[in-house]
Each structure stands twice: as C-alpha cells, then as structure tokens.
Amino acid sequence: xxxxxxxxxxxxxxxxxxxxxxxxxxxxxxxxxxxxxxxxxxxxxxxxxxxxxxxxxxxxxxxxxxxxxxxxxxxxxxxxxxxxxxxxxxxxxxxxxxxxxxxxxxxxxxxxxxxxxxxxxxxxxxxxxxxxxxxxxxxxxxxxxxxxxxxxxxxxxxxxxxxxxxxxxxxxxxxxxxxxxxxxxxxxxxxxxxxxxx
Amino acid sequence: xxxxxxxxxxxxxxxxxxxxxxxxxxxxxxxxxxxxxxxxxxxxxxxxxxxxxxxxxxxxxxxxxxxxxxxxxxxxxxxxxxxxxxxxxxxxxxxxxxxxxxxxxxxxxxxxxxxxxxxxxxxxxxxxxxxxxxxxxxxxxxxxxxxxxxxxxxxxxxxxxxxxxxxxxxxxxxxxxxxxxxxxxxxxxxxxxxxxxx
DNA sequence: ACGCTAGCCAACCAACTGGTTGGTAGTCAA
DNA sequence: TTGACTACCAACCAGTTGGTTGGCTAGCGT
Numbered sequence: 001x002x003x004x005x006x007x008x009x010x011x012x013x014x015x016x017x018x019x020x021x022x023x024x025x026x027x028x029x030x031x032x033x034x035x036x037x038x039x040x041x042x043x044x045x046x047x048x049x050x051x052x053x054x055x056x057x058x059x060x061x062x063x064x065x066x067x068x069x070x071x072x073x074x075x076x077x078x079x080x081x082x083x084x085x086x087x088x089x090x091x092x093x094x095x096x097x098x099x100x101x102x103x104x105x106x107x108x109x110x111x112x113x114x115x116x117x118x119x120x121x122x123x124x125x126x127x128x129x130x131x132x133x134x135x136x137x138x139x140x141x142x143x144x145x146x147x148x149x150x151x152x153x154x155x156x157x158x159x160x161x162x163x164x165x166x167x168x169x170x171x172x173x174x175x176x177x178x179x180x181x182x183x184x185x186x187x188x189x190x191x192x193x194x195x196x197x198x
Numbered sequence: 199x200x201x202x203x204x205x206x207x208x209x210x211x212x213x214x215x216x217x218x219x220x221x222x223x224x225x226x227x228x229x230x231x232x233x234x235x236x237x238x239x240x241x242x243x244x245x246x247x248x249x250x251x252x253x254x255x256x257x258x259x260x261x262x263x264x265x266x267x268x269x270x271x272x273x274x275x276x277x278x279x280x281x282x283x284x285x286x287x288x289x290x291x292x293x294x295x296x297x298x299x300x301x302x303x304x305x306x307x308x309x310x311x312x313x314x315x316x317x318x319x320x321x322x323x324x325x326x327x328x329x330x331x332x333x334x335x336x337x338x339x340x341x342x343x344x345x346x347x348x349x350x351x352x353x354x355x356x357x358x359x360x361x362x363x364x365x366x367x368x369x370x371x372x373x374x375x376x377x378x379x380x381x382x383x384x385x386x387x388x389x390x391x392x393x394x395x396x
Numbered sequence: 397a398c399g400c401t402a403g404c405c406a407a408c409c410a411a412c413t414g415g416t417t418g419g420t421a422g423t424c425a426a
Numbered sequence: 427t428t429g430a431c432t433a434c435c436a437a438c439c440a441g442t443t444g445g446t447t448g449g450c451t452a453g454c455g456t
Binding site: 240 | 442443444445446447451452453
Binding site for chain 2: 102104140191
C-alpha cells in the first residue's frame with residue numbers, strides 16, 4: 001500500500017498509543033493496533049520486535065511530548081499545577097500509559113536516563129521557586145502535585161462517587177480545578193512559612 | 199474435596215483478590231484463581247456467574263473492609279491522612295482494585311449506593327473538623343488526600359524516578375509519609391484561614 | 397439401606413492470542 | 427531489462443482464554 005516505511009511506522013505508533021492508553025500493554029490487542037493503523041500486524045514485529053517493545057516506543061514518544069508541552073514550574077506554582085492539570089485532562093494518554101506501566105510493568109523502566117533527567121530539571125525549577133536549597137527537597141511536592149492532577153483520570157468512578165455526578169460537567173471540572181489550585185497554593189505557603197521560620 | 203460451600207466460596211474470594219489486585223479484571227486468569235483456591239474453576243461459574251461478577255464481589259468485600267479498618271477523620275486531619283497512607287502502603291489491594299476498576303471498567307460501578315454513603319459519611323466528618331458548612335465542600339479535599347496517599351502505589355516507577363531509589367527503603371518511605379502529612383497540614387491550614395477570613 | 401440433591405471436578409470447546417511464514421510486488425542500481 | 431532488495435500482506439500456527447458439560451460422590455432425609 002503506502003510503501004513509505006516512516007509513514008507506516010508513525011501510523012503504527014499512533015494507533016498503538018490509542019490502544020495502549022485504553023487497555024494497557026497486557027490488554028492491548030495486536031490485531032486491533034494493526035487494523036487501526038491500516039497495516040498488517042506483521043509490520044509491528046518487523047519494525048518494533050514485539051508488543052512490549054512497541055509499548056516502550058509509545059511511552060518514549062509520549063514522555064518526550066510532555067516534556068515539550070508542559071513547561072517548567074515558574075514563580076507561581078499553583079498556576080503551574082493548574083497548567084499540568086489542564087494538560088492531563090485534555091490529553092489523559094500520558095497519565096494512563098504511566099499508570100499501566102506502573103500497575104502492569106515488571107519494574108523494568110525503559111529510557112530511564114532521560115526520564116530521571118526530566119524530573120530532576122523540574123525539581124530544580126521548583127526548588128528555586130520555593131527557595132529550597134536542593135532539588136531533592138522539592139521532589140515530594142512535585143510528586144504529590146502529579147497525584148492530585150492525575151487522580152480523576154485514574155479513578156473517574158471514585159471521583160463520581162466522592163464529588164458527585166457534577167464532575168462530568170464542564171462546571172464541575174472547573175470547580176475541581178480551582179480546588180486543586182488552592183490545595184497547591186496552601187501546601188506551598190505552608191512550606192514557605194516553614195522555610196522563613198528557619 | 200472440602201464439601202463446605204461457604205469455605206469454598208471464601209477460598210475463591212481470597213484467591214481472586216490476590217489475582218485481581220495483581221492483574222486487574224481483564225488481566226486476571228480464571229485458571230490461576232481456581233488453582234490458588236485449590237478448587238475447580240467451574241465453581242467460579244457456579245457461585246459467581248462470571249469472571250466480572252467475581253471481580254465485583256471482591257471489590258464489595260474489600261470496600262467493606264476499608265470502611266471498617268480506616269476510621270473517620272477526626273480533628274487532626276493530617277494524622278488521619280497519615281493513617282490512610284499507612285493503610286494503603288501496608289495493604290495496597292484496595293487502591294489497586296479501585297484503579298483497575300477505574301482504568302478497565304466500563305463505568306458500571308456496582309454497589310453504588312453503599313459506596314456513595316461511605317464517602318458522604320467521611321465528607322461530613324471532614325467538613326465538621328474543618329468548620330465547613332456542607333459535606334460537599336469537604337469532598338474535593340478528601341479526594342485529593344486519597345490521591346496523595348495512593349500515588350506511590352499506583353506509579354511506583356515514577357516514584358522511583360522522581361524521589362530517587364531511596365523510596366524503596368523504609369527510611370525513604372517514612373520521609374514521604376512525613377511530606378504527605380505536611381502537605382495535608384498545609385492545605386488544611388490554608389482552608390481554615392480562608393474560612394476565618396470570611 | 398437407599399435414593400436424591402448439591403458440591404465438585406476432569407475433560408472438553410470454540411474463540412482468540414501473540415507471533416511466524418511464504419510469497420507478492422514495488423523500487424532502484426546496474 | 428534484469429536482478430536483488432525491501433515493504434508488505436494473507437494465511438497460518440500453537441498455545442491460551444473464559445466458559446460448559448457429563449458424570450462422580452458425600453451426606454442428608456426417609
């Protein structure tokens with residue numbers, strides 16, 4: 001058909017992303033990926049070797065994208081958190097892929113080097129904004145921000161139970177967004193106070 | 199073998215809990231559950247009808263347990279959050295089951311009634327502790343507390359990347375626990391201040 | 397003692413799984 | 427033109443899946 005290897009590869013990656021985000025590495029079906037890509041599934045093995053390696057390739061790609069799209073935290077940390085929240089809400093793929101990796105994966109963690117680097121950079125930016133001395137001190141904060149920004153993507157059914165059906169409306173989502181911002185704001189002020197007290 | 203229906207049922211439920219927590223409803227294997235329970239898999243269909251219904255039964259049971267073991271939030275909310283964190287760390291089953299349900303489930307949400315009730319009760323307790331007027335106002339807070347307490351169970355690989363390898367040691371975990379408590383403390387103070395300002 | 401029901405299992409089944417293979421057909425250098 | 431190389435696919439394969447079936451037997455009421 002297309003006789004354009006790089007286009008075929010890209011098409012497979014795109015299809016795989018949809019499938020993996022929806023079902024995880026274990027739940028994904030190779031046939032569905034191939035069909036969505038409009039390509040014989042044999043191409044998956046020709047280009048990527050196996051289903052799992054394809055998953056890793058997708059993850060690489062998405063992590064790369066997020067580095068590009070979500071900037072680094074600036075002075076106004078609550079604003080940054082809201083930005084991250086917006087990104088995850090609009091494109092839940094990354095969060096879902098990470099969660100699948102964490103829940104199904106055997107702790108292999110591909111592309112480790114660059115991912116660590118990515119988070120270190122964010123931690124540094126955050127430490128600077130908070131007046132903390134080392135990046136490590138900011139890490140738990142970053143981690144918890146990720147948690148509150150992602151949670152409603154990960155357990156939407158719990159969100160509906162706890163926050164009410166309103167969470168499915170634009171209005172309800174905005175309200176949660178505001179709470180998330182406030183929550184972050186509170187935590188940051190708390191830290192700043194502890195900081196100045198020393 | 200055992201010829202004791204309720205014992206067989208219980209044995210199946212226990213085995214299913216392990217299997218479902220590890221692999222989710224879709225990833226779980228009926229044969230493995232039966233083998234672990236030391237029972238023919240046909241009994242699963244005899245007692246529960248299908249794999250999915252067995253999953254629901256397990257979820258019911260676990261939710262029930264959590265209601266029992268984790269109390270309600272008292273005056274010291276940070277302490278409550280730490281308690282929840284400890285529970286999830288020691289027994290990650292509940293979190294994992296909820297996440298599988300959220301990621302794989304089709305939004306059916308079995309046992310809805312009692313689960314809503316459970317969260318409403320917690321929201322009320324929390325609203326009271328914070329001096330908020332309605333339970334709904336406390337809901338987002340409860341939701342975010344769940345998030346920060348569960349996150350390292352859900353994406354352990356990210357925890358390792360962000361917080362460093364130390365997270366796998368008892369010491370590192372305690373440090374995170376402390377940060378989670380502080381984080382909650384900060385958010386609560388923030389809310390209390392907003393409250394008193396009005 | 398005896399039959400009947402309920403708990404149980406080994407064996408089975410059709411559907412589906414990730415992965416492979418043999419062969420076709422574009423494409424490009426010589 | 428030819429020959430070789432590469433992208434590609436339909437058909438295939440062995441192993442696994444959730445779910446079913448026919449029959450065995452422990453234990454109870456009679």
